[in-house]
């Protein structure tokens with residue numbers, strides 16, 4: 001790795017129509033982890049794939065960017081389940097040919113500031129439990145019941161995931177089995193489930209301290225996603241050594257090996273159809289790429305509201321189905337650079353979650369009613385502290401990132417302005433928000449006062465501009481129970497030759513979107529060939545293997 005020049009962070013090949021080398025066996029829209037995984041797995045099976053990414057670099061939310069000598073990730077702060085030979089780890093190893101390495105965070109991977117109290121999540125199932133019991137001795141029974149519920153969700157997930165592979169008639173046949181295996185617990189409301197275990201609002205708050213990882217507070221979210229996230233990080237958080245951009249960089253060679261390519265600056269304007277058959281895509285420059293296998297990793301909203309013809313969408317019934325889902329929350333990002341190292345500044349390898357009090361839903365409501373109310377959650381991450389290679393690439397510097405919610409509506413009036421030239425009023429608004437958020441950093445880390453060299457603020461419009469989320473969505477579709485019940489949200493679509501992948505297929509998160517890539521590949525190649533593929537990735541391991 002070593003020292004980087006800014007341009008090395010831009011990965012993928014710049015699109016030009018004359019650089020296309022078709023015919024391609026599959027065209028993939030979007031180079032996030034969902035798109036790259038699908039492309040890499042199909043490439044491994046001998047397919048020639050073409051990934052089309054509208055941004056200047058590949059990776060989607062896993063990309064990194066740099067400015068003024070600093071480097072930040074935009075959508076990867078920590079990944080769980082990669083510290084042992086788990087399925088997640090085996091997938092990353094397979095996709096990257098073992099090139100992607102992981103650095104563990106501190107044992108205290110998440111710290112929750114709830115009003116004036118501080119709680120922690122500690123790595124290791126037993127340690128996690130014991131730490132909670134120590135803080136809430138009267139709630140030991142509730143904590144044990146909670147741990148059992150996490151296991152129960154874990155046991156249900158394979159059947160839930162597999163059900164996404166089925167064609168509608170197969171799902172009907174499999175219904176008795178699915179009913180038995182997929183626990184109704186998955187679709188229950190998080191707060192309801194937890195309040196049946198305990199009356200202690202602080203304990204509920206601590207258990208829900210990661211709600212920002214899926215964008216919905218406990219009274220709105222589905223327990224399935226709550227439990228998946230809690231389970232995912234139970235053995236600690238890990239950061240990709242070398243930065244989050246290494247994820248795409250280490251996967252792309254697999255795609256190129258069989259003649260495929262990942263093109264950047266490659267915006268798809270339309271998915272081409274004849275009746276219910278997909279015939280290819282049309283690029284922003286008007287060039288058409290013919291292909292009867294198009295895989296969209298651009299998200300459900302983009303796919304059905306922007307890329308497909310409205311009449312075809314309505315004829316296939318998607319206009320009605322789309323009413324069952326809604327976009328997830330939008331966010332502000334603050335990207336901070338300091339001219340000292342993480343060690344000199346004593347920055348932790350721990351994420352901070354800062355809450356005004358233990359009523360998370362109430363805080364969201366207050367904030368939506370009054371923008372001057374405290375942010376309902378402020379998340380602070382220390383990427384340069386987490387990445388053991390950072391000092392080699394950017395010596396003598398450190399970075400910090402802040403993420404906080406902000407409704408898209410606040411920024412709507414600037415929607416049609418040009419990036420970088422949105423006007424003084426927009427800049428002033430951003431500045432105010434940035435200053436408010438920086439206070440959270442100074443309060444928790446007073447040693448940083450007077451030391452910040454540079455910071456910049458991103459808004460939901462930046463998310464739309466760089467990552468093509470029309471409403472600045474953090475996590476694609478919202479993770480409420482209604483969404484999780486939608487059987488049409490899966491790899492298959494009602495258009496022949498059109499497939500979906502990425503975070504809207506299963507759940508958000510790098511791992512969720514990566515597993516969606518595996519699911520989509522399996523749906524495309526069929527059960528028989530999938531068995532061989534699974535064998536290659538996971539060998540004879542049937543077990544998650546955490547310590």
Ligand SMILES: Cc1cc2nc3c(=O)[nH]c(=O)nc-3n(C[C@H](O)[C@H](O)[C@H](O)COP(=O)(O)OP(=O)(O)OC[C@H]3O[C@@H](n4cnc5c(N)ncnc54)[C@H](O)[C@@H]3O)c2cc1C
Pocket residue numbers: 029030031032033034035052053054055059060061062074075076077078079266267268269297298299302331403466467468473474475501502503504507508509510511513
């Ligand atoms: C601030 C933030 C923090 C996060 N932190 C974490 C974390 O710590 N751990 C974790 O596991 N997950 C985290 N996530 C979530 C995780 O990053 C995402 O769930 C996951 O990366 C989504 O992958 P994807 O492939 O589905 O979509 P994306 O990565 O969004 O990829 C979709 C791609 O499609 C492209 N695209 C869209 N339309 C077009 C078009 N018309 N033509 C061409 N290309 C197009 C977009 O530019 C984009 O690159 C975070 C997300 C955010 C925003």
